[in-house]
Every structure is written in structure tokens, then in C-alpha cells.
Amino acid sequence: MTLKETTYKKIYEINYPKVMRLCMGYTGGNDVLAKDLTQETFIKVWKNLDTFRNESGIATWIYRICVNTCLAEIRREKKEEKKLQIDDLQISESSEDPVEKEDMLFQLYKCINQLSSTNKAIILLELEDVPQQEISEIIGIKHDAIRTRIHRIKQQLTKCANHE
Template sequence: MSNNNVLFERLYAEFYPMVHHVCVGFMKGNRELAEDLAQETFINTWRSLDNFKGTSSYKTWIYRITMNTCLKYIRDSKTKNQVPLDQNSKLLSQDSSHQDHGDAHQELYQAIGQLNEIDRLIIMMVLDELEYKEIADVVGISESNLRVKIHRIKKSLKEKLKNE
């Protein structure tokens, strides 16, 4: 087995849960779509493995790949006249077999799904308990700007959850 294969298997084992969680947040709780995007993220990771320069941690690098994969899917789905993610999510929430995390989690994912794409990414990383420095590196903003954004995102989520 080559070094890339060993490294990839280690990255997959270590970071798949994180990647899947972020994809679920981006896809507003649609677990099947999140699974597809998590797999796509690791296909992209495999393709980019030789390009990893080591300027960030593997975790930060894989978060960037996850973010780019999800954002590309969202942009592509808007141009292909597919069923909007909001409708996918509503259809999914009507299927009781997919409500294994309960209504509270579904409501949270619905509220997160109403955020803009970057805010969704930030709050998913906060929920994953990433260090603020790592989040700031992934998003490309300063830590102080990140703290302000997180405060605003939390305030917005509270409002959205109150209104549901």
C-alpha cells in the first residue's frame, strides 16, 4: 500500500464524522444528500492529496474541501432547476424514518439551513467545537471578526427558533 493510501485511510477514519456532520448542516438535515456530499468530499480529498502543502492542519484543509464541495453543490443545484433544498428538507422531515435525532435537532437544522452559506459553515464548525483560530483560517477572516459573526449568527438562530 502506498503512503497516500495509508494517509487517506487515516484521514477518512479520523475526519469522516466531522465531514458528515458539516454536510448534514449544509443540507438542512437531509442525511442522504449529506452522505453523498461527504463521499464527494473524500473523493476531492483523494484527488488533492498530492497538493497538500502542510500550511494548515489536515483538519482545516479537509474543512475547506468540505465547504467547497457543499457550496459547489448548492450553486450547481440552483442552476439546474432541481427541487430546492428547502423542499427536500420538508419532504425529509415528513418521513418519520429520518427523524432519529428528534424534532429539536430537526428544528435546529432547519434554522441553520435558513442562514447564508458562510454563516452555516461557521456555526457547524462552532458546533463541532473547533478552535476559533481554525475556523478563522477556514473562512479566511480574523478571529475578532469571527467572534462578532458568531455572536450575530447565534442571535439570528435564537430568533429563528423562537418563531418556529
Template structure:
């Protein structure tokens, strides 16, 4: 298989998860998430020869995605506004957002309130990335990761149910 086909296969495998990870950093703003996803895979292509295989390819790609999102947030000082709570409580007509969309918006709003590191952890977890891969990507021991994820889930549950 030539390098272009390998890259296409890699892209098709990881692009959806990278997009969702970026979407979390972009507070649900689709255009920004797509931009960061594209930038991530441009970097993956440009630096493909620097991948040494010390970690899994997924760990390497997720680290590039995280660094891309955080770097752009720092560089541009982009600040995403938390979702307006009135949007979540205003009755909608049948052509507008569904209850599931509202729940997703509320979840992103709560995720936005987390620290940068906790946000990274929960976004990777929500993408069903194995905890061992998350631990390797972030440099946290597996036991410490499980404890932190448990605390993050409790905080998110509290935020989603109580709005805080």
C-alpha cells in the same frame, strides 16, 4: 505507514465532522450529506499531493467540504425546503421522532435561513472545530469571527424560540 493507511486514519478522524457539516448544508437530508461527504474525501484523495502544509490538514479538508457542498448547491440549483413547522407541533406517537429530533429539525430550519457565509461559520462551530481553524479556513480574523458567531447564535436563539 503507507499512504492508504494514512488516508484511512485521516478519513476515520474527519469523516464524522465532514458529514455533519454537509448535513447542515443539506438541511438535514442524510442521503445528500453522505454523497457530499464521499465526494469530499474523493477530492482529498485525488488532490492529496497538492496539500502543501501551509494550513492544517483539518482546515484543508473543511475547505474542500464547504466548496463541495456550495458547488453542488450552485450547480444543481438544489433548493431544500425549510422544514414544515406543522411537523414540529403535530403530536407524534411513541414510534416516531423524539423531542430531540424535533429540536434538531428546528435548528436546521433556522440555520437554513442564515446567509451562506454565516451558515458556514455556525456549522463549523457546531462541529466544535476550533475558532482559530474556522478563522483560517474562512479567511476571517479571529476577533471578527467571534463577533459574527455571537450574532449568529443570538439570531438562531431568536429563531428557535420565536420561530423567526
């Protein structure tokens, strides 16, 4: 196994779960599409690993590739995009029932999908516990603006999830 292959394998093992969750957020929980986008992200990582310049952390670089891959997919699907019908779901906020919790998660994904592409990227990275400074670098917006946006996005998602 070459050094590049060994390095890539380690990068893949460490970052796959995070990239997959990020893709799940972008696809509204569509497992098949999320797996495709995750695979596409790691193909790009493999092809461009030699060009990584260590100007940021490897995870930041991979997140940027992932976000760009997901945004490109969204642009491709935009033509056939359907309006989301969130009023059809009634969600109990304090339920212990696994089915209702899954419905709540589905509702959250629907609300996230209504955000602008930039806000969607910000909140999905925030949900992945990516430090806000790093989100700032990935998105290309000042750190203070990221903090403000995250607060506003959370308010917006709360209203959406509660059908307000």
C-alpha cells in the same frame, strides 16, 4: 498498501465523522445527500492529497474542501430551492421526548439553512468545536470578526428556533 493509501485511510477514519456532521448541517439533515457530499469531499481529498502543502492542519484543509463542496451543491440546488416553512413546527424546549428532541434538531437545521452561505459555514464549524482561529483560516475572515459573527448567528438562530 502504499504510503499514500495508509495515510489516506488514517485521515479518512479520523475526519469522516466530522465531515459527515458538517455535510448534515449543510443538507438540513438529509442523510443521503450528506453521505454523497461526504464521499465527494473524500474523493477530492484523495485526488489532491499529493498537493497538500502543510500550510495549515490537515483537518483545516479537509474542512475547506468540504465547505466548498457543500457550497457548490447549494449553488446547484438554488434553482429548485423551496422556501422553508418553519411556522408549521411547534417545539418544546425542555422536552425529554426523543421525538420532540428530533423535531427540535430538525427545526435548528431549518434555521441554519436560512443563513447566508458564509454564516452557515461559520456556525456549522463552530458546532463541530473547530477552534475559532481555525474557522477564521477556513473562511478567510479575521478572528475578531468570526467571534462577533458567531455571537450574532447564535442570537439569530435562537430567535428563529423560538419562532420570534
